[in-house]
Amino acid sequence: MPHVPTPWTALASRAAHVVLARKDMALDDVANAFRRRGFDESTRSVDGKVQRGSFQCAFFLQLLHVCDDEMPKEWLDCFARTSDWFAVSAAIYLQELASITPGGAAGVARIMAEQEGPFAQGAQSAELLGGTFSFARLIMLACDAPMPALDRFLDRKDVIAAQDGRLNSSQ
Template identity: 35%
Template structure:
Protein backbone atom coordinates (compact mmCIF):
# COMPACT_ATOMS: atom_id res chain seq x y z
CA UNK A 1 0.00 0.00 0.00
CA UNK A 2 1.42 3.37 -1.00
CA UNK A 3 0.51 6.51 0.83
CA UNK A 4 0.45 9.78 -1.02
CA UNK A 5 1.39 12.78 0.99
CA UNK A 6 0.49 16.23 -0.24
CA UNK A 7 1.51 19.52 1.20
CA UNK A 8 -1.50 21.75 1.46
CA UNK A 9 -0.73 25.42 1.59
CA UNK A 10 -3.58 27.65 2.61
CA UNK A 11 -4.24 30.51 0.25
CA UNK A 12 -3.69 33.92 1.76
CA UNK A 13 -5.76 36.67 0.18
CA UNK A 14 -3.77 39.90 -0.07
CA UNK A 15 -3.97 43.04 -2.19
CA UNK A 16 -1.08 41.55 -4.20
CA UNK A 17 -2.76 38.21 -4.91
CA UNK A 18 -5.95 40.07 -5.84
CA UNK A 19 -3.94 42.21 -8.27
CA UNK A 20 -2.24 39.13 -9.74
CA UNK A 21 -5.68 37.59 -10.25
CA UNK A 22 -7.06 40.76 -11.80
CA UNK A 23 -4.08 40.97 -14.16
CA UNK A 24 -4.48 37.39 -15.41
CA UNK A 25 -8.27 37.69 -15.70
CA UNK A 26 -7.83 40.93 -17.63
CA UNK A 27 -5.56 39.17 -20.10
CA UNK A 28 -8.08 36.36 -20.54
CA UNK A 29 -10.92 38.84 -21.04
CA UNK A 30 -8.96 40.84 -23.62
CA UNK A 31 -8.22 37.65 -25.53
CA UNK A 32 -11.80 36.35 -25.14
CA UNK A 33 -10.48 33.13 -23.65
CA UNK A 34 -12.28 30.77 -21.25
CA UNK A 35 -10.54 28.56 -18.70
CA UNK A 36 -11.30 25.49 -20.86
CA UNK A 37 -9.75 27.17 -23.88
CA UNK A 38 -6.77 28.31 -21.83
CA UNK A 39 -6.19 24.76 -20.59
CA UNK A 40 -6.09 23.50 -24.20
CA UNK A 41 -3.92 26.42 -25.33
CA UNK A 42 -1.44 25.81 -22.52
CA UNK A 43 -1.34 22.16 -23.58
CA UNK A 44 -0.30 23.26 -27.06
CA UNK A 45 2.89 24.76 -25.56
CA UNK A 46 3.55 21.71 -23.39
CA UNK A 47 1.93 22.89 -20.15
CA UNK A 48 -0.63 20.35 -18.93
CA UNK A 49 -3.20 21.95 -16.62
CA UNK A 50 -6.84 21.08 -16.09
CA UNK A 51 -9.38 23.86 -16.62
CA UNK A 52 -10.29 23.73 -12.92
CA UNK A 53 -6.64 23.98 -11.85
CA UNK A 54 -6.10 26.97 -14.12
CA UNK A 55 -9.27 28.64 -12.87
CA UNK A 56 -8.40 28.16 -9.19
CA UNK A 57 -4.88 29.49 -9.62
CA UNK A 58 -6.03 32.54 -11.50
CA UNK A 59 -9.00 33.28 -9.23
CA UNK A 60 -6.76 33.14 -6.17
CA UNK A 61 -3.87 35.00 -7.77
CA UNK A 62 -1.70 32.17 -6.46
CA UNK A 63 0.59 31.46 -9.37
CA UNK A 64 4.23 31.83 -10.23
CA UNK A 65 5.70 34.37 -12.57
CA UNK A 66 6.46 31.47 -14.94
CA UNK A 67 2.73 30.66 -15.15
CA UNK A 68 1.96 34.25 -16.10
CA UNK A 69 4.61 34.11 -18.84
CA UNK A 70 3.08 30.84 -20.05
CA UNK A 71 -0.33 32.56 -20.20
CA UNK A 72 1.12 35.43 -22.19
CA UNK A 73 2.78 33.06 -24.65
CA UNK A 74 -0.15 30.66 -24.95
CA UNK A 75 -2.53 33.54 -25.64
CA UNK A 76 -0.15 35.18 -28.11
CA UNK A 77 -0.30 38.48 -26.26
CA UNK A 78 1.64 41.38 -27.74
CA UNK A 79 4.82 41.86 -25.76
CA UNK A 80 7.29 44.67 -25.34
CA UNK A 81 10.42 44.03 -27.41
CA UNK A 82 12.68 43.48 -24.39
CA UNK A 83 10.31 40.92 -22.87
CA UNK A 84 9.85 39.17 -26.20
CA UNK A 85 13.64 38.92 -26.55
CA UNK A 86 13.93 37.36 -23.08
CA UNK A 87 11.23 34.80 -23.87
CA UNK A 88 12.73 34.00 -27.27
CA UNK A 89 16.11 33.29 -25.67
CA UNK A 90 14.94 31.43 -22.56
CA UNK A 91 16.08 27.92 -21.79
CA UNK A 92 13.43 27.50 -19.08
CA UNK A 93 10.49 29.55 -17.86
CA UNK A 94 12.33 30.07 -14.59
CA UNK A 95 15.33 31.48 -16.48
CA UNK A 96 13.03 33.99 -18.16
CA UNK A 97 11.53 35.01 -14.80
CA UNK A 98 14.96 35.47 -13.27
CA UNK A 99 16.17 37.51 -16.24
CA UNK A 100 13.09 39.76 -16.19
CA UNK A 101 13.50 40.51 -12.49
CA UNK A 102 17.27 40.98 -12.61
CA UNK A 103 17.05 43.21 -15.69
CA UNK A 104 15.03 45.73 -13.70
CA UNK A 105 16.75 45.60 -10.35
CA UNK A 106 19.75 47.86 -9.86
CA UNK A 107 23.12 46.38 -8.97
CA UNK A 108 23.27 45.60 -5.27
CA UNK A 109 19.48 45.50 -5.07
CA UNK A 110 19.40 42.59 -2.63
CA UNK A 111 20.09 44.84 0.29
CA UNK A 112 18.38 45.93 3.46
CA UNK A 113 17.52 49.15 1.58
CA UNK A 114 15.31 47.28 -0.93
CA UNK A 115 13.77 45.21 1.85
CA UNK A 116 12.96 48.44 3.68
CA UNK A 117 11.35 49.94 0.55
CA UNK A 118 9.31 46.77 0.07
CA UNK A 119 8.35 46.80 3.74
CA UNK A 120 6.94 50.31 3.30
CA UNK A 121 4.56 48.74 0.79
CA UNK A 122 3.53 45.99 3.20
CA UNK A 123 5.93 43.40 1.78
CA UNK A 124 8.05 41.67 4.40
CA UNK A 125 10.98 39.76 2.90
CA UNK A 126 14.62 39.65 3.89
CA UNK A 127 17.35 40.48 1.37
CA UNK A 128 18.51 36.85 1.52
CA UNK A 129 15.02 35.47 0.86
CA UNK A 130 14.48 37.92 -1.99
CA UNK A 131 17.80 37.09 -3.63
CA UNK A 132 17.15 33.36 -3.31
CA UNK A 133 13.66 33.61 -4.83
CA UNK A 134 14.72 35.85 -7.70
CA UNK A 135 17.82 33.81 -8.53
CA UNK A 136 15.80 30.57 -8.55
CA UNK A 137 13.26 32.09 -10.93
CA UNK A 138 10.50 30.32 -9.00
CA UNK A 139 8.91 33.37 -7.42
CA UNK A 140 5.25 34.32 -7.53
CA UNK A 141 3.80 36.74 -10.03
CA UNK A 142 2.69 38.76 -7.00
CA UNK A 143 6.38 39.22 -6.09
CA UNK A 144 7.10 40.55 -9.59
CA UNK A 145 4.25 43.03 -9.12
CA UNK A 146 5.71 44.00 -5.73
CA UNK A 147 9.15 44.55 -7.23
CA UNK A 148 7.57 46.65 -9.98
CA UNK A 149 6.22 48.97 -7.30
CA UNK A 150 9.77 49.79 -6.19
CA UNK A 151 11.52 49.42 -9.57
CA UNK A 152 9.05 49.86 -12.45
CA UNK A 153 9.26 47.19 -15.13
CA UNK A 154 8.83 48.75 -18.58
CA UNK A 155 6.10 47.02 -20.55
CA UNK A 156 4.32 45.53 -17.55
CA UNK A 157 1.77 48.34 -17.88
CA UNK A 158 0.42 46.47 -20.92
CA UNK A 159 -1.03 44.01 -18.43
CA UNK A 160 -1.53 46.02 -15.23
CA UNK A 161 -1.89 49.74 -14.58
CA UNK A 162 0.82 51.40 -12.51
CA UNK A 163 -1.93 53.02 -10.44
CA UNK A 164 -3.26 49.56 -9.54
CA UNK A 165 0.22 48.49 -8.41
CA UNK A 166 0.43 51.62 -6.23
CA UNK A 167 -3.05 50.92 -4.84
CA UNK A 168 -2.10 47.33 -3.92
CA UNK A 169 1.02 48.63 -2.17
CA UNK A 170 -1.05 51.15 -0.24
CA UNK A 171 -3.66 48.56 0.74
CA UNK A 172 -0.97 46.06 1.75
CA UNK A 173 0.74 48.67 3.92
CA UNK A 174 -2.53 49.47 5.69
CA UNK A 175 -3.32 45.76 6.17
CA UNK A 176 0.14 44.98 7.62
CA UNK A 177 1.46 48.04 9.46
Protein backbone atom coordinates (compact mmCIF):
# COMPACT_ATOMS: atom_id res chain seq x y z
CA MET A 1 0.00 0.00 0.00
CA PRO A 2 1.51 3.39 -0.97
CA HIS A 3 2.34 5.87 1.74
CA VAL A 4 -0.10 8.77 2.09
CA PRO A 5 1.50 11.72 3.88
CA THR A 6 -0.50 13.20 6.74
CA PRO A 7 0.23 15.91 9.28
CA TRP A 8 0.82 13.10 11.80
CA THR A 9 3.44 11.32 9.70
CA ALA A 10 5.07 14.71 9.06
CA LEU A 11 5.38 15.18 12.83
CA ALA A 12 6.75 11.66 13.30
CA SER A 13 9.33 12.34 10.59
CA ARG A 14 10.22 15.63 12.24
CA ALA A 15 10.72 13.92 15.62
CA ALA A 16 13.07 11.35 14.06
CA HIS A 17 15.01 14.12 12.32
CA VAL A 18 15.37 15.90 15.67
CA VAL A 19 17.07 12.80 17.10
CA LEU A 20 19.41 12.54 14.11
CA ALA A 21 20.27 16.25 14.24
CA ARG A 22 20.79 16.27 18.00
CA LYS A 23 23.21 13.33 17.71
CA ASP A 24 24.75 14.65 14.44
CA MET A 25 24.23 11.31 12.73
CA ALA A 26 23.83 10.65 9.02
CA LEU A 27 21.52 7.89 7.81
CA ASP A 28 24.47 5.57 7.07
CA ASP A 29 25.67 6.04 10.66
CA VAL A 30 22.21 5.24 12.00
CA ALA A 31 21.84 2.13 9.86
CA ASN A 32 25.26 0.93 11.03
CA ALA A 33 24.28 1.63 14.64
CA PHE A 34 21.10 -0.42 14.14
CA ARG A 35 23.11 -3.34 12.75
CA ARG A 36 25.71 -3.14 15.55
CA ARG A 37 22.86 -3.47 18.06
CA GLY A 38 21.44 -6.51 16.28
CA PHE A 39 18.60 -4.87 14.32
CA ASP A 40 18.06 -5.67 10.66
CA GLU A 41 17.91 -2.18 9.16
CA SER A 42 19.57 -0.96 5.98
CA THR A 43 20.33 2.65 5.14
CA ARG A 44 17.50 2.55 2.62
CA SER A 45 14.96 1.19 5.14
CA VAL A 46 15.95 3.75 7.80
CA ASP A 47 15.81 6.56 5.23
CA GLY A 48 12.37 5.49 3.99
CA LYS A 49 10.92 5.27 7.48
CA VAL A 50 12.40 8.56 8.67
CA GLN A 51 11.45 10.49 5.52
CA ARG A 52 7.87 9.16 5.43
CA GLY A 53 7.32 9.24 9.18
CA SER A 54 5.49 5.94 8.84
CA PHE A 55 7.23 3.87 11.47
CA GLN A 56 6.13 2.06 14.58
CA CYS A 57 6.58 3.49 18.03
CA ALA A 58 9.01 0.63 18.71
CA PHE A 59 11.22 1.85 15.83
CA PHE A 60 11.33 5.33 17.34
CA LEU A 61 12.38 3.89 20.71
CA GLN A 62 15.01 1.78 18.96
CA LEU A 63 16.21 4.90 17.14
CA LEU A 64 16.71 6.67 20.47
CA HIS A 65 18.57 3.60 21.73
CA VAL A 66 20.93 3.10 18.78
CA CYS A 67 21.68 6.83 18.59
CA ASP A 68 22.50 6.83 22.31
CA ASP A 69 19.94 9.57 22.80
CA GLU A 70 18.47 10.10 26.21
CA MET A 71 15.17 8.32 26.76
CA PRO A 72 12.44 10.62 28.12
CA LYS A 73 12.41 10.20 31.91
CA GLU A 74 8.63 9.73 31.85
CA TRP A 75 9.12 6.48 29.93
CA LEU A 76 11.99 4.93 31.90
CA ASP A 77 9.73 2.85 34.16
CA CYS A 78 8.28 1.18 31.07
CA PHE A 79 11.76 -0.05 30.15
CA ALA A 80 12.34 -1.40 33.65
CA ARG A 81 9.49 -3.90 33.16
CA THR A 82 10.61 -5.56 29.93
CA SER A 83 13.20 -5.49 27.16
CA ASP A 84 10.65 -6.22 24.41
CA TRP A 85 10.33 -3.09 22.26
CA PHE A 86 6.67 -3.73 21.43
CA ALA A 87 5.75 -4.34 25.07
CA VAL A 88 7.55 -1.13 26.04
CA SER A 89 5.63 0.75 23.32
CA ALA A 90 2.32 -0.58 24.63
CA ALA A 91 3.30 0.29 28.21
CA ILE A 92 4.20 3.84 27.19
CA TYR A 93 0.92 4.30 25.33
CA LEU A 94 -1.12 3.00 28.25
CA GLN A 95 0.88 5.09 30.72
CA GLU A 96 0.34 8.25 28.68
CA LEU A 97 -3.34 7.38 28.21
CA ALA A 98 -3.72 6.83 31.96
CA SER A 99 -2.12 10.22 32.66
CA ILE A 100 -4.88 12.02 30.74
CA THR A 101 -7.80 9.78 31.74
CA PRO A 102 -9.84 10.63 34.83
CA GLY A 103 -9.05 7.94 37.37
CA GLY A 104 -5.67 7.10 35.82
CA ALA A 105 -4.95 3.45 35.08
CA ALA A 106 -8.14 2.38 36.87
CA GLY A 107 -10.09 4.77 34.66
CA VAL A 108 -8.51 3.30 31.53
CA ALA A 109 -9.37 -0.22 32.73
CA ARG A 110 -12.95 0.84 33.44
CA ILE A 111 -13.35 2.46 30.02
CA MET A 112 -11.86 -0.61 28.33
CA ALA A 113 -14.28 -2.84 30.23
CA GLU A 114 -17.23 -0.63 29.25
CA GLN A 115 -16.18 -0.76 25.60
CA GLU A 116 -15.09 -4.39 25.73
CA GLY A 117 -16.55 -5.45 22.40
CA PRO A 118 -15.21 -2.85 19.99
CA PHE A 119 -12.04 -2.00 21.92
CA ALA A 120 -10.96 -5.48 22.93
CA GLN A 121 -11.62 -7.09 19.56
CA GLY A 122 -10.76 -4.38 17.06
CA ALA A 123 -7.62 -4.21 14.95
CA GLN A 124 -6.68 -0.86 16.47
CA SER A 125 -6.87 -2.21 20.02
CA ALA A 126 -4.74 -5.19 18.98
CA GLU A 127 -2.14 -2.75 17.63
CA LEU A 128 -2.23 -0.68 20.81
CA LEU A 129 -2.07 -3.58 23.24
CA GLY A 130 0.51 -5.39 21.10
CA GLY A 131 2.68 -2.31 20.78
CA THR A 132 2.72 -2.42 16.98
CA PHE A 133 1.04 0.96 16.50
CA SER A 134 2.64 3.84 14.64
CA PHE A 135 4.60 6.56 16.39
CA ALA A 136 2.12 8.98 14.81
CA ARG A 137 -0.64 7.39 16.93
CA LEU A 138 1.30 8.21 20.10
CA ILE A 139 1.65 11.79 18.89
CA MET A 140 -2.13 11.95 18.35
CA LEU A 141 -2.61 11.12 22.02
CA ALA A 142 -0.85 14.39 22.86
CA CYS A 143 -3.84 16.30 21.44
CA ASP A 144 -5.84 15.53 24.57
CA ALA A 145 -3.24 16.77 27.04
CA PRO A 146 0.39 17.86 27.03
CA MET A 147 2.80 14.94 26.85
CA PRO A 148 6.08 16.17 28.39
CA ALA A 149 8.02 13.20 26.98
CA LEU A 150 7.31 14.46 23.44
CA ASP A 151 8.37 18.02 24.20
CA ARG A 152 11.98 16.98 23.52
CA PHE A 153 11.05 16.24 19.91
CA LEU A 154 7.98 18.30 18.96
CA ASP A 155 6.33 21.60 19.81
CA ARG A 156 2.86 21.17 21.30
CA LYS A 157 1.54 23.95 19.04
CA ASP A 158 2.46 21.82 16.02
CA VAL A 159 0.59 18.83 17.48
CA ILE A 160 -2.48 21.02 17.91
CA ALA A 161 -2.00 22.41 14.39
CA ALA A 162 -1.98 18.84 13.04
CA GLN A 163 -5.18 18.09 14.92
CA ASP A 164 -6.83 21.21 13.56
CA GLY A 165 -5.68 20.50 10.02
CA ARG A 166 -3.37 23.52 9.97
CA LEU A 167 -0.10 21.62 9.64
CA ASN A 168 0.93 20.87 6.09
CA SER A 169 1.74 17.17 5.71
CA SER A 170 4.91 18.06 3.83
CA GLN A 171 6.33 20.15 6.67
